[in-house]
Amino acid sequence: MELRDWQKQLKDKVINAVKEGFLVALNSPTGSGKTLFSLLIGLNTKGRVIFVVRTHNEYFPVYRDVKKIDPSLKFSFVIGKPSACPFATKDVDTEDINCKYCEIKNAIEVKIDKSPFEKLKELKENAIKEGFCPYYSLLESAKEADIITITYPYFFIEKYLSLLDINLEEYFIVIDEAHNIDRVSEIEERTLSEFILSMAIKQSKSEEVRRILDRLIKELKTLTYQDEKYIKLDKVPELSDEELSLLVDEYEELRKEAIKSKSVSRIYLGSVIRFYATYSTGNFIPFSFSNKIVLKTLELNQYYNLLNDENLSILLMSGTLPPKEYLEKVLGISRKILYIDVEKEVKKKVTGSYQCKIAIDVTSKYDLRSEAMWKKYSSYLLKIYYQARNHVLAVFPSYQIMEKVMSYVNVNKILENEGTRIDDVIKIVKESRQKYIIAGVGRGKITEGVEITDNDRSLISDVVLVGVPYPPEDDYMKLLSKKISEKLGGKEKEYLIMIPALITVKQAIGRSIRNINDTALVWLLDKRYDSLWWKKNLNCFNSTKIRL
Known part of the structure; x- marks a missing residue:
C-alpha cells in the first residue's frame, strides 16, 4: 500500500515517540489520511488498536481503512444499547432498557464482514428469531478483535469503560476528533425541561406521580430564563426523598412493561430521576x-x-487540534507530549484548499444585533447561494440567530434542530438535484465530523460563517475561568473564548475539504474576522474584503 509523502516522512518519528512514552498529538487537516496513518502506527507499535470516535457516523472510515491495510484483520465495534437493542427506538436512554427481563440476553461470536451499520442492521434482524442480543454479542466479540472502534463514553466514562473488560495497556489508543475532548463532561450533564416533565406526565400511570411532575413544571418556570447562555441557579425544583421513591417505583414498572412488550421507547421519567441523582452527588451546578x-x-x-497514564500508548488527532499549551493548561495533561502540526512539519499542503472572503459590513456582536442586521445576513446568504456551484453550509453562533436569519431565506434549506438526524441530511443532499443551504450551529451535529461526500469529494462548495461563534461569556464560563485562572496565566480569553471559536470555524471549513482535490469558498461574515489574529490562524492573508 502506497503511503502519502507526509505519512512516509513522519511514520518513524511517531513510532519512536510512542515507544519512548510520549502522548502524541497529531494536527493534520481533514482529508489528509489521518485515520489510515494512525492505524498503521498502532499496528506497528502494539499490534492492536482501540479507535475512539465521537459518534457512530465515524465508524465507517475506520472499517474502510482497516480493510485497505489488511482484510484479514479482525475489526469490531461497540455500540450502545439504544442503537443495538432490537426492541428499542433510537431516542431511548441506556438506563430505560431493562435487560433483566429480556428473553434474548445470549451473546454470540460476531464476525464483522460488512460495514458497521450494515452489520448492525443484520444483527438486529436476526437477533429475535435466533435468540441472541446484538449489544452483548458485539461487546464480547470486541475482546478478540485487532481493532475495536468505540465512542467517547466507553473511554472517558469509567462505568462504560469497565463494560469492555479489557487491558488498555495491550492496545494503541487513537482518540479521533480530539478537539472535542474538552466537552467530554457534557456526556454526564443532565437536563430538566418542561418538555421532559410533560412527556413524563403523559407516560405515567400514577396520579400521584403526575401531580408531583406537574408541580415540578410550575417551579421550573419560576427558576429559568429564555436566554441561550448559562445562568447560575441557587436551587432546582424541590423533590423530597419520598417523592423520588414514588418516581423510581413508577419508572421500574414502566421499564419492566416496555421490555416485556418488546417495544422500548424513551421513558422520560428516567430522565427526571437521573437529573436528581446527578444533582445529589454535589459535583454538578x-x-x-x-x-x-x-x-x-x-x-x-x-x-x-x-491521558496522563504513562503506561498507555495514546495518539490524539484532529484537523483542528488545540495547541499544546491548551492541552496542558486547560485539559491538565501533564505527561510528555509530542505535538506535530503536519503541514508545518512537512512544509507543504497535504489536503484541499479554500479561499476566504471577509464581509466588513456585518457583525453578530451582541450590542449591534437587530432585525436589520439579520436581514442583511440573509441577503448575503441568498447572494452566496445563487453563485455557489454546489451546496452551501451556513454556520451560526446560536440557534436563535440561525432561526432569525433563515426566516428571511426562502430557498431550499435544511435547518439543524435537536431532532436532526445526520443520515437524513446526507440522504436529502445526495439525492437532490437542487442546491441546498444547510444551516447549523457551531460545534453542533452538522458541523462536527460529518462527511457529505460523493466519490470521496465534498458536496459542499461554500462555507458561510454567519458571525463569530464565540462561546458566551456567561456564568459557567466565568466560574470555569476562575477555577483554572492560575494555569492560564492571564490568557483566559485566548484559551476559553478565542481558541474554541477558532476550532469551531476550522471544523466548519473542514466539511468542504474532504479530499486533496477539494476546493471551497469560505465566507467570513463578520468584520471582526478582519484582524491579524484571525487571518493568521485561518491562513487567510490573501482574503478579499467584501460589502453587500
Whole structure:
C-alpha cells in the first residue's frame, strides 16, 4: 500500500515517540489520511488498536481503512444499547432498557464482514428469531478483535469503560476528533425541561406521580430564563426523598412493561430521576439555559486521568487540534507530549484548499444585533447561494440567530434542530438535484465530523460563517475561568473564548475539504474576522474584503 509523502516522512518519528512514552498529538487537516496513518502506527507499535470516535457516523472510515491495510484483520465495534437493542427506538436512554427481563440476553461470536451499520442492521434482524442480543454479542466479540472502534463514553466514562473488560495497556489508543475532548463532561450533564416533565406526565400511570411532575413544571418556570447562555441557579425544583421513591417505583414498572412488550421507547421519567441523582452527588451546578435547567461540572480533570497514564500508548488527532499549551493548561495533561502540526512539519499542503472572503459590513456582536442586521445576513446568504456551484453550509453562533436569519431565506434549506438526524441530511443532499443551504450551529451535529461526500469529494462548495461563534461569556464560563485562572496565566480569553471559536470555524471549513482535490469558498461574515489574529490562524492573508 502506497503511503502519502507526509505519512512516509513522519511514520518513524511517531513510532519512536510512542515507544519512548510520549502522548502524541497529531494536527493534520481533514482529508489528509489521518485515520489510515494512525492505524498503521498502532499496528506497528502494539499490534492492536482501540479507535475512539465521537459518534457512530465515524465508524465507517475506520472499517474502510482497516480493510485497505489488511482484510484479514479482525475489526469490531461497540455500540450502545439504544442503537443495538432490537426492541428499542433510537431516542431511548441506556438506563430505560431493562435487560433483566429480556428473553434474548445470549451473546454470540460476531464476525464483522460488512460495514458497521450494515452489520448492525443484520444483527438486529436476526437477533429475535435466533435468540441472541446484538449489544452483548458485539461487546464480547470486541475482546478478540485487532481493532475495536468505540465512542467517547466507553473511554472517558469509567462505568462504560469497565463494560469492555479489557487491558488498555495491550492496545494503541487513537482518540479521533480530539478537539472535542474538552466537552467530554457534557456526556454526564443532565437536563430538566418542561418538555421532559410533560412527556413524563403523559407516560405515567400514577396520579400521584403526575401531580408531583406537574408541580415540578410550575417551579421550573419560576427558576429559568429564555436566554441561550448559562445562568447560575441557587436551587432546582424541590423533590423530597419520598417523592423520588414514588418516581423510581413508577419508572421500574414502566421499564419492566416496555421490555416485556418488546417495544422500548424513551421513558422520560428516567430522565427526571437521573437529573436528581446527578444533582445529589454535589459535583454538578445547576444553570438555566433556554428555559431549561442543565447540570454542569467544573471538575473537568477527572475525565482526563487516562491521558496522563504513562503506561498507555495514546495518539490524539484532529484537523483542528488545540495547541499544546491548551492541552496542558486547560485539559491538565501533564505527561510528555509530542505535538506535530503536519503541514508545518512537512512544509507543504497535504489536503484541499479554500479561499476566504471577509464581509466588513456585518457583525453578530451582541450590542449591534437587530432585525436589520439579520436581514442583511440573509441577503448575503441568498447572494452566496445563487453563485455557489454546489451546496452551501451556513454556520451560526446560536440557534436563535440561525432561526432569525433563515426566516428571511426562502430557498431550499435544511435547518439543524435537536431532532436532526445526520443520515437524513446526507440522504436529502445526495439525492437532490437542487442546491441546498444547510444551516447549523457551531460545534453542533452538522458541523462536527460529518462527511457529505460523493466519490470521496465534498458536496459542499461554500462555507458561510454567519458571525463569530464565540462561546458566551456567561456564568459557567466565568466560574470555569476562575477555577483554572492560575494555569492560564492571564490568557483566559485566548484559551476559553478565542481558541474554541477558532476550532469551531476550522471544523466548519473542514466539511468542504474532504479530499486533496477539494476546493471551497469560505465566507467570513463578520468584520471582526478582519484582524491579524484571525487571518493568521485561518491562513487567510490573501482574503478579499467584501460589502453587500
